[in-house]
């Protein structure tokens with residue numbers, strides 16, 4: 001029911017990785033990534049509670065192709081925890097590319113959650129690192145605050161937004177994704193896989209404008 005999709009008590013907006021490096025001109029540019037900022041800002045104004053995640057890698061991060069001699073970005077590495085896509089160096093801690101995009105305007109965000117700081121394990125999801133077992137602490141934070149439904153916007157739809165929404169459902173939250181306020185990388189069918197995963201897990205996909 002549409003009315004249930006409107007932000008309400010117990011709802012939190014989670015803005016995923018709205019960072020310079022994921023926008024055109026950045027180190028891991030998502031096509032159109034900068035275009036989402038005005039809509040993200042407008043959606044955020046409707047929420048009393050907002051959390052922002054920040055991809056925050058050390059230069060030694062295992063998902064950087066530069067840390068695998070001879071490897072190319074966008075290839076795969078077989079790591080102890082499974083296959084890991086290798087990325088261009090991006091969102092390195094303290095660098096301009098790791099900063100939030102200058103058009104992001106969400107002063108009332110209550111938590112900035114950094115992820116991907118473990119050199120040995122990447123972290124797409126806001127809830128679990130890519131070993132799928134190391135928690136970031138977000139589930140406990142959201143539960144302790146009494147939130148029941150997480151709404152997701154940001155970058156990239158088929159990586160960090162996808163895994164965050166899936167893990168939200170696994171952690172017992174209702175999950176809603178607003179694709180208009182997301183952009184995708186679309187690597188080897190990852191976007192089609194994302195829609196299938198959302199369907200399978202019961203992640204709700206909505207288009208704005210939300211009902212008044």
Ligand code: VGL
Pocket residue numbers: 016017022055087124155156157158159160161
């Ligand atoms: C992301 C690839 C690597 C994302 C982060 O935010 O979707 N993708 N690091």
Ligand code: ZN
Pocket residue numbers: 055056057090091116
């Ligand atoms: Zn990253």
